[in-house]
Amino acid sequence: MEIAITVAAIIFVIIVGMFLIHRLNAQHxxxxxxxxxxxxxxxxxxxxxKSPRTTAPKGSPADATRRERRDGSR
Known part of the structure; x- marks a missing residue:
């Protein structure tokens, strides 16, 4: 009998807590x-x-790589 009352009390407290959280969220x-x-x-x-913004180089990244290799810089 005591176990049933304890379980019912815990369930009741959980339901009251859920209701309070719901109301607080609605107010928020x-x-x-x-x-x-x-x-x-x-x-x-x-x-x-008014800081300068960096812009991406025109063309694909593969073009930039080809340009670097052509210039001899690695």
Whole structure:
């Protein structure tokens, strides 16, 4: 009899925990839905980074390898 009560109590605690987690996730989803990520913060501007970007060489990688061998550099 004691084992059945213990098992029932454990199952009840698990169900209550699942319900609480479900409610917390729903509240979290509502907060995320209400928050606007695209708005910039006032008085904070984004700096433009003017660093040079590396560009890939034109042509296939095999062409670059052929050019290196032709120039004599390995």
């Amino acid at each position: 989803d509502e907060r995320i839905g209400a928050f606007r990520y695209s708005d910039a913060l006032p008085r904070i501007s984004r700096r433009n980074r």
